[in-house]
Every structure is written in C-alpha cells, then in structure tokens.
Amino acid sequence: MFDNRLSQSNTVLKCKKGQQFIIEGAPVNGLFFIKSGTVKVFRTGINGREQIVRFAKPCEIIGHRGFGTQEYYSIGAIALQDSELHYFSKEHLQEALLENPKFTYDMMLFYANELNRSENKVKSISQMTVRERVIDTLLYIHRKFGDLLGYINLPLSRKEYADYAGTTEEQVIRIFSALKKEGLITTRGKKISIVNVSKLKTEISEHNYFLDT
DNA sequence: CCATTAAATTCAA
C-alpha cells in the first residue's frame, strides 16, 4: 500500500504494550501506519466511558480521520502489544497522494470501508441486544485476528470486549458464561476459543453482520 | 454498581 518513496520519508516509533501514542485533543500533524503489533482506537465519552472504535493490526493506518481539515485528534490510541509504528507527516502524505494514484485509490477504499463499518456500528449499537453485540464482537475479533491453537489470537480483557460492544465488563462476563454453558465457546483466562462459529453467526445473521478485514 | 474470592499473569530473584 505504501510505496518505497513514502516509506523512506517517515520516522519509526517503537511503542511498548499499553503505551498511548495518540491522545485525544492533541494536535494532528500526520498519521500512523502500523508495522507490527496491534492497537486499539477509542473515544472517551462524557462519563469517562471508553468506547473502542476499532482494533487495528499491521498494515493499517491510524489517525486518518484527523487528516486534512481537522486540527485535533478526536480519538486516542494505545498499543495492545509492543508495536512498531511508522509516522508520516502531512507533507509526505500529501506528496504521495498527489504523485501516486494507486496509493490514493487504496486510501479511498480504506476510507469507504471505514465509513461503511462505522455506519454498521451505529446500527449494531442501537438495534442489537447486548448478547448479540457481544457475539458480534467475538466474531469481529476472530475474523480479523484469527486464531492460534484454537484460541483467538489476541489477548483482550473482558473490559475491552465490553468497551467495543458498548456494554459493561460484567455483562460480557455473564454472556461469556452463558455461551460456555451452551457449548459455543470456551475460555481459559484471557484466551477465548470459539467452538461453534456458524451457530454464533446464525444468531446474529438477521442483522447482517458487517464485513471487514 | 461494588465487594469478595478465585484465577491467571507478570516480574524478579
């Protein structure tokens, strides 16, 4: 996605687990490209509640919403694992967009996909039950990060599932327990294994769960 | 929502 010229004109930033590299309200002067590791992007609500907007993995970009007109970040981002990030200044980005149509096209697809996803997200929050949202979250993580030895390949706390699904930690834990009893998932500490993907899918299929990679 | 207990992860020796 990024051509050589562009990848030469950036600075690499190493980020330890749990480190926040975008703070809400800070001025925007570029955007980040994830080289390795995973990252969560969130927005803080009025009551101090965190709403996780999305999870990002390598080859994805962060902070794009602030690009162009906006002066300050409306989101925060923290590394879930030790990560390496490339940082691109606005200037370099503009140059690449003007000179490289393929890159511009890819960016546009990315924006379109993100917009689609956030529209679907609004729907899921407003129309789905808590249980459906939790299942949806599980499938999203599973689809995006895959599994390793049967367990979802991303260690997330229950709180993080809750923040993505728009619920509380307790609700998530209780729904997980219910799903375990039904034999649909198993858990071991933070690791979660989806035993029966298709059954979970059918439970939320009427809400046409969104496609995202 | 909070408090308690059980369990898992981290960290340092």
Add this chain to the structure above:
DNA sequence: TTGAATTTAATGG
C-alpha cells in the same frame, strides 16, 4: 524456574 505481587475474571449481593 518458582513463588510472591499484581492484575484480571467471575459471582453474588
């Protein structure tokens, strides 16, 4: 590699 310290999960009020 072990266990003590810290963090996280799970349950019940």
